[in-house]
Amino acid sequence: MHGIPVLFSLIVAASASKALRYTVPSSFKAAANNCTLPAEFVVANFTTYTDKKEGSPGTVSFQFSDPDTKIQTTCQHNSTSTGSGPSKNRYACDNVKIAFVYQTTGIAGLTVAERACSSGTGTQFEASGLVVPDLDCTDTSTGTLCHAKEKSIPGDFESFQPVPPGVPTRRDQKNWRG
Numbered sequence: 001m002h003g004i005p006v007l008f009s010l011i012v013a014a015s016a017s018k019a020l021r022y023t024v025p026s027s028f029k030a031a032a033n034n035c036t037l038p039a040e041f042v043v044a045n046f047t048t049y050t051d052k053k054e055g056s057p058g059t060v061s062f063q064f065s066d067p068d069t070k071i072q073t074t075c076q077h078n079s080t081s082t083g084s085g086p087s088k089n090r091y092a093c094d095n096v097k098i099a100f101v102y103q104t105t106g107i108a109g110l111t112v113a114e115r116a117c118s119s120g121t122g123t124q125f126e127a128s129g130l131v132v133p134d135l136d137c138t139d140t141s142t143g144t145l146c147h148a149k150e151k152s153i154p155g156d157f158e159s160f161q162p163v164p165p166g167v168p169t170r171r172d173q174k175n176w177r178g
């Protein structure tokens with residue numbers, strides 16, 4: 001019976017892109033016909049560092065990848081980064097199509113957002129999803145360093161909405177980087 005689990009996982013891995021966990025608004029369907037919508041993602045090497053003087057993590061870093069849209073990028077914020085979005089806690093990754101918010105209160109965990117199919121002039125949409133890294137932390141003399149116990153954390157995009165106000169669009173990418 002040993003062969004069965006192996007065979008099963010091969011079939012799963014080979015199956016076509018998985019069903020989306022969110023609904024695409026009808027106004028976006030035409031644009032979405034031509035592109036790959038974000039369905040799932042992987043967060044790797046998630047690390048935070050909280051200085052003793054700070055209440056919330058001053059440095060957050062991880063690698064993001066989306067196996068369907070093939071986007072792979074490094075995401076990080078540190079003392080020199082400026083947040084954007086309504087709560088000023090949203091940061092762009094090196095690839096500006098990806099942004100993230102990491103919170104230890106409220107919607108605790110790492111929310112990642114991926115811009116869906118550049119729709120040209122119309123409203124820009126993004127898919128977002130949440131993962132909650134299970135952290136292993138070490139206190140140092142200056143702060144607390146934490147690593148996710150899992151090297152690689154899979155997540156699903158579960159909602160689809162216009163990019164929030166206050167987040168610059170592609171035209172002013174420099175600002176959107178923070």
Ligand SMILES: *[C@@H]1O[C@H](CO)[C@@H](O)[C@H](O)[C@H]1NC(C)=O
Nearest residue numbers: 029030031032033034035119
């Ligand atoms: C889809 O892509 C084709 C070829 O790139 C283009 O001609 C067409 O206008 C696109 N359709 C939409 C709805 O964006």
Ligand SMILES: *[C@@H]1O[C@H](CO)[C@@H](O)[C@H](O)[C@H]1NC(C)=O
Nearest residue numbers: 043044045063064065151152
């Ligand atoms: C995670 O970190 C390890 C060790 O630094 C590195 O080899 C690996 O490539 C990183 N993973 C990703 C997805 O970048």
Ligand SMILES: *[C@@H]1O[C@H](CO)[C@@H](O)[C@H](O)[C@H]1NC(C)=O
Nearest residue numbers: 076077078079080081091178
């Ligand atoms: C701080 O984060 C930015 C991205 O927001 C990155 O470009 C820069 O290299 C980081 N600085 C350090 C010292 O890691």
